Each structure stands twice: as C-alpha cells, then as structure tokens.
Amino acid sequence: MATRILVFGSPAASVPAAVAKATAINSSAGPFEALILVGPVFTPATPDDVVDQIIGGELKFPVPTFFYRTRDLPARLAEHIDLAGRVATNLTCVGVGGVVKTKKGASIAGLGPGFDDRDVQELKFHTGIDVLFTHDWPADIATASAGSGRADVAATPKDSRVRDLALLVQPRYHFAHSPGPFWEREPFKNEGYLSAGAGGERPTRFIAIAPFANADKNKWFYAFTLTVPFRPAPLPDGTTANPYLEAAARKRDAPEEAQAPRRRRRERRDRAPRRVDPSSCFFCLSNPALAQHFITSIGDEAYVATAKGPLPQTSGALGCPAHVLIIPLAHVPTLSLIDDDASRKATVAELARFRDALTRMYEANALVPLTFEISRAGGVHFHVQVVPVSPAAAATVAEHAHALAADAGYALDQRTAGDPADDGDEYFKLACGDTVLHMSLANGVRFDLQFPRRVAAAVLGLPDRADWRACTQTEAEEAADADAFKRAFKSFDFTLE
Ligand SMILES: [Zn+2]
Known part of the structure; x- marks a missing residue:
C-alpha cells in the first residue's frame, strides 16, 4: 500500500500560517496521510490565543500531524497532552520513546532536543522504523557524501547518540531540524539485518529541513510516497556506502601516529591479537x-x-x-x-x-x-x-x-x-x-x-x-x-x- 507523507520544517514562527499552508498543499497536491513537523513547533513565544485555538480545535491541521517534544512547551499545551501524546484532533506529540503508526501502517518515531539516554534506549528497540525525525543531526552523516564539502553542513552540530540510534533502527527516511540549510543527502546503504536475506536493499534517505517559510528561502517542505510494509528493492542510483560504518572504518584505519598510544597499550596488555x-x-x-x-x-x-x-x-x-x-x-x-x-x-x-x-x-x-x-x-x-x-x-x-x-x-x-x-x-x-x-x-x-x-x-x-x-x-x-x-x-x- 502506498502512503504519501508531507514534511515541514519548524513552524515555530507562525503555527497558523503552517496550518493554512498545509491545508492548501493538501488540497492541491494531496491527499497526504500524515504531516511531520521537524523542529520546534510550540515555544514560550507562541501567542496564548494560538495555544487556545489549537487546544479548542479552531486551528486544526488538515491531516494527522506529528511533532516531537521540546523542553519548553507552553505549560497549558503540555498539560493538554494525553498519555497517547494527543494534543487535539490531528495533532500528536511523539513523546519519549514514542513510535506512532499511520492508518496505512507507516511507523514514525521522533526524538526532540535535549533527550536523555533513556529516550534513545527506548527507541533502539524499534528496529525498522519507516520515518525517524530528530532535532539533532547524526554524527558522521556527511561521511562518504558530496555534502562533506559543504561548509554549512560541516558547521551544523551533530550528535553521536543520534548516529548510534540511526545505525540501529535503519529508518527509510531520516529528517533532522536544520536552523539554516536544506540538505538532502544521497541515499545510503544499510548493511546487516534489515536487508539480510530479503533479496534487496533498504537504503536510508537523510534530509535536513529548514524552518517553515524562512526568509532565506531554503527549502522547508518535502513530500514523499512510502510503500508499506517495506519491500526490498534495488538501490537507487547514487547510493553511497553507509556513512556511519564508513566513518568508523576510517577512524580504525587512521594513521599509525594518531593511534599509537592506545595501540602500545594494547600490545602490552593483550596476550593474543584481537581478531574480532x-x-x-x-x-x-x-x-x-x-x-x-x-x-x-x-x-x-x-x-x-x-x-x-x-x-x-x-x-x-x-x-x-x-x-x-x-x-x-x-x-x-x-x-x-x-x-x-x-x-x-x-x-x-x-x-x-x-x-x-x-x-x-x-x-x-x-x-x-x-x-x-x-x-x-x-x-x-x-x-x-x-x-x-x-x-x-x-x-x-x-x-x-x-x-x-x-x-x-x-x-x-x-x-x-x-x-x-x-x-x-x-x-x-x-x-x-x-x-x-x-x-x-x-x-x-x-x-x-x-x-x-x-x-x-x-x-x-x-x-x-x-x-x-x-x-x-x-x-x-x-x-x-x-x-x-x-x-x-x-x-x-x-x-x-
Ligand atoms: Zn564486542
């Protein structure tokens, strides 16, 4: 079954404008099954009347819409989130360790900023997530990519825990919040269990998405079609090696001098060579x-x-x-x-x-x-x-x-x-x-x-x-x-x- 999903960058500057735009795009180019908001949505600067209209349902997203939890949600909105993460009709906060499924069966997981290790550990159990959206960029994501030459990509902070999570759950799409540039990385290969024996591949596409309607006109929306459940297929053209594994391999093969102190220590302490x-x-x-x-x-x-x-x-x-x-x-x-x-x-x-x-x-x-x-x-x-x-x-x-x-x-x-x-x-x-x-x-x-x-x-x-x-x-x-x-x-x- 095919499902169409729409993604917006952070609409914190104007939630009503994002609702209006989503409604317009959904009627002209939809229908979409879900909308994912990557980046902060509600902040201390969100006007009270916007919070009221969201909670009261006067301001409503046109399709089921998901955002990740941020630490500084307006208190009245945070109180309104029920155990399943629902804020209002069509609006769900994908909370700690949360994975939601769309009606057609696409699994979506979100990880906000300032997460703790437990949040990551919970998500690690959910291998095979279709769409992962994180506030932070994964460490090493630019390795083995043409994007490694971009200064804005290099300058964006990255987190090794997000990398380790992504390496484990192997999402088909991984979106991250970008305060500035839009960057769609080449798809990359996933080695290992999810594709092993399935007669095909399950690559990941990583897309860093700029804030909604930003003044720099960096791309802030993305639409795509997913077939669920996942079926292995040949790799798309331009697919690269897995950046996380590649970065680990390059570190291992780093010049002798860089690793010398550690290596000497191993030689002294290990009786047998380490083979695995x-x-x-x-x-x-x-x-x-x-x-x-x-x-x-x-x-x-x-x-x-x-x-x-x-x-x-x-x-x-x-x-x-x-x-x-x-x-x-x-x-x-x-x-x-x-x-x-x-x-x-x-x-x-x-x-x-x-x-x-x-x-x-x-x-x-x-x-x-x-x-x-x-x-x-x-x-x-x-x-x-x-x-x-x-x-x-x-x-x-x-x-x-x-x-x-x-x-x-x-x-x-x-x-x-x-x-x-x-x-x-x-x-x-x-x-x-x-x-x-x-x-x-x-x-x-x-x-x-x-x-x-x-x-x-x-x-x-x-x-x-x-x-x-x-x-x-x-x-x-x-x-x-x-x-x-x-x-x-x-x-x-x-x-x-
Ligand atoms: Zn081991």
Missing part, C-alpha cells in the same frame, strides 16, 4: 547484524540479552528459559582492558546492578541464579551468563563442578560469596548461592569454553542440552522468550525506572 572488530562482534550494539530480538534491557554501561540456544527450556513459574547474558557495552575481552578508569568502574558497578536485579527476580520466583564468566585477554567480548536453577539444584553446584573439573584436569578454588580474594584479570568463575568456584586462567592455561555450560547442564539435570547448538530455536520462539522474560523482569529492571 565491534562491527562483526556478536555482542557489540554497533554491529549492524546484531540480532536485536534477544535484547531485553539496555543500561548506561551494559545490557541484558536472552541466550541463543538457552540451557533450560523453561524455568519454573517464569514460563520461559530466563537464561540471560549481561554484556558490557565496551568491546573488551576482560574488564581490566577498559582503559578509562571511570568507565571501567561504572561498568563493573552496572554489571553488579543487573546481577542484583536478576537475583531478586529469580528469588521472587523461587529460583537461584547460577552465573558464570570467562575473562581472557584472548577472548572477544566479556559477558556474564545467568541461568536460573531451583534451590535444590543450587545445593549440588560444588559437587557437579568439582566432578567435571576433575575429568577435565582443572583445579577449582572454592570460595564463598563475598570472599574478597582478587579474581585477577584472566579467570573463570562460576557462582551460585553462597558457592563461588574460581580458576585462574593466567599464563596461557588451556580452558574449554564449554566447561561452564556443562556444569550448569549437570546441575539442571539436562546433560543433553550442554551444547547450545542442540538447543536452537526459531526466531519467533526466541522473540517470544525474550518478550516473556521482559515482562517477568519489568518490575525489577532499573533501566525502566
């Missing part, structure tokens, strides 16, 4: 091919995802496997390799916070978390696995672990929870209830990465499920389990507070 880049890492959010449907919570320093090939098929009253991974956002094989002291401490603290929240959730369901982690400089991306077990099974952890360790020729150091002994930088650790089993992996000790899962499978009495490859699910099953987990975790999840 964030762009192809299974656990990096910046990997465009990352399987989004596993992700259940995103914090400031770490996120939680359900496990691929979960060990238990279901866990007691939870009604889902609830086998999850806590994963730092930093692409490091050991936490000690996070160079910045403050971010390393913040990461350690948030991993613990997730672990505590999960423990409370499991306990509320009469379960105990069994956690395990492998920290090795030669690894790829550190993470902690968490599997819920019954209290009776938890009591057998030490016994099973020591027996399997003896078979494998490992010596596990048994500690109790809260033991202040240092884990070291390279280690294996498995914990359940009061039992903590630790083994140093320093000095190139050989260690079977599947060992911890074998222990957990023995504890659960599920030896046939020790190999995760024997436990694969369909994507629909994976998504359903992740949803069930999210529901169960909701009241414990501090990232939603």
Whole structure:
C-alpha cells in the first residue's frame, strides 16, 4: 500500500500560517496521510490565543500531524497532552520513546532536543522504523557524501547518540531540524539485518529541513510516497556506502601516529591479537547484524540479552528459559582492558546492578541464579551468563563442578560469596548461592569454553542440552522468550525506572 507523507520544517514562527499552508498543499497536491513537523513547533513565544485555538480545535491541521517534544512547551499545551501524546484532533506529540503508526501502517518515531539516554534506549528497540525525525543531526552523516564539502553542513552540530540510534533502527527516511540549510543527502546503504536475506536493499534517505517559510528561502517542505510494509528493492542510483560504518572504518584505519598510544597499550596488555572488530562482534550494539530480538534491557554501561540456544527450556513459574547474558557495552575481552578508569568502574558497578536485579527476580520466583564468566585477554567480548536453577539444584553446584573439573584436569578454588580474594584479570568463575568456584586462567592455561555450560547442564539435570547448538530455536520462539522474560523482569529492571 502506498502512503504519501508531507514534511515541514519548524513552524515555530507562525503555527497558523503552517496550518493554512498545509491545508492548501493538501488540497492541491494531496491527499497526504500524515504531516511531520521537524523542529520546534510550540515555544514560550507562541501567542496564548494560538495555544487556545489549537487546544479548542479552531486551528486544526488538515491531516494527522506529528511533532516531537521540546523542553519548553507552553505549560497549558503540555498539560493538554494525553498519555497517547494527543494534543487535539490531528495533532500528536511523539513523546519519549514514542513510535506512532499511520492508518496505512507507516511507523514514525521522533526524538526532540535535549533527550536523555533513556529516550534513545527506548527507541533502539524499534528496529525498522519507516520515518525517524530528530532535532539533532547524526554524527558522521556527511561521511562518504558530496555534502562533506559543504561548509554549512560541516558547521551544523551533530550528535553521536543520534548516529548510534540511526545505525540501529535503519529508518527509510531520516529528517533532522536544520536552523539554516536544506540538505538532502544521497541515499545510503544499510548493511546487516534489515536487508539480510530479503533479496534487496533498504537504503536510508537523510534530509535536513529548514524552518517553515524562512526568509532565506531554503527549502522547508518535502513530500514523499512510502510503500508499506517495506519491500526490498534495488538501490537507487547514487547510493553511497553507509556513512556511519564508513566513518568508523576510517577512524580504525587512521594513521599509525594518531593511534599509537592506545595501540602500545594494547600490545602490552593483550596476550593474543584481537581478531574480532565491534562491527562483526556478536555482542557489540554497533554491529549492524546484531540480532536485536534477544535484547531485553539496555543500561548506561551494559545490557541484558536472552541466550541463543538457552540451557533450560523453561524455568519454573517464569514460563520461559530466563537464561540471560549481561554484556558490557565496551568491546573488551576482560574488564581490566577498559582503559578509562571511570568507565571501567561504572561498568563493573552496572554489571553488579543487573546481577542484583536478576537475583531478586529469580528469588521472587523461587529460583537461584547460577552465573558464570570467562575473562581472557584472548577472548572477544566479556559477558556474564545467568541461568536460573531451583534451590535444590543450587545445593549440588560444588559437587557437579568439582566432578567435571576433575575429568577435565582443572583445579577449582572454592570460595564463598563475598570472599574478597582478587579474581585477577584472566579467570573463570562460576557462582551460585553462597558457592563461588574460581580458576585462574593466567599464563596461557588451556580452558574449554564449554566447561561452564556443562556444569550448569549437570546441575539442571539436562546433560543433553550442554551444547547450545542442540538447543536452537526459531526466531519467533526466541522473540517470544525474550518478550516473556521482559515482562517477568519489568518490575525489577532499573533501566525502566
Ligand atoms: Zn564486542
């Protein structure tokens, strides 16, 4: 189905003029299914009578119209916005983390100025948005474009969080507010999950739109037709590489001198060469091919995802496997390799916070978390696995672990929870209830990465499920389990507070 959408730049200077113009364009060139207003609409300077007429319905946009929330909305108008973001007939504020759908099914998401990280995190779950409109321009958007030569494009401030969001949700159209120039970038390719296997491509068009009826006569409106649902198609002429990935690649390939201090540090600390880049890492959010449907919570320093090939098929009253991974956002094989002291401490603290929240959730369901982690400089991306077990099974952890360790020729150091002994930088650790089993992996000790899962499978009495490859699910099953987990975790999840 085709839907036609009209876009205006910021009409803050005169909302009544924008209503009149939209009405005229809709009758001469329409009908349009939606109007998107990119940029501030209502400000402290908006006359009271205009606010009254909007709320009272005397001043009405001709078609469903969307704007993003700004911090300085007139109080009377802000009070009038209901939970669904409606201000009046045909006028909706796309609020925090909000995604709206038109009647024909086009999904539209907006992100105003001064957003916080939580707003972005909410939107990150909505992969495949058709139209994203943001106040801020995404960082690196001019990379690989002829627009990189324009001074006005270069001078416009850009935000790396908007870039990261756009890279994840891969909108078909991305509009941004421009205080000055109009700029329509060449379409660019999206690599990864949205086009993978679909037999075509899903490019993004980025358009920075000038304020409504501006004196400089920069283009302030844009009309386009979308086919929904999206169908992959050949790339249009002039399509460029993905600017975000291209910029990341150029930074990686930057001259030796620019990266020398960091590289030296890595050489000193890494025993094995790092072979996996964030762009192809299974656990990096910046990997465009990352399987989004596993992700259940995103914090400031770490996120939680359900496990691929979960060990238990279901866990007691939870009604889902609830086998999850806590994963730092930093692409490091050991936490000690996070160079910045403050971010390393913040990461350690948030991993613990997730672990505590999960423990409370499991306990509320009469379960105990069994956690395990492998920290090795030669690894790829550190993470902690968490599997819920019954209290009776938890009591057998030490016994099973020591027996399997003896078979494998490992010596596990048994500690109790809260033991202040240092884990070291390279280690294996498995914990359940009061039992903590630790083994140093320093000095190139050989260690079977599947060992911890074998222990957990023995504890659960599920030896046939020790190999995760024997436990694969369909994507629909994976998504359903992740949803069930999210529901169960909701009241414990501090990232939603
Ligand atoms: Zn990674």
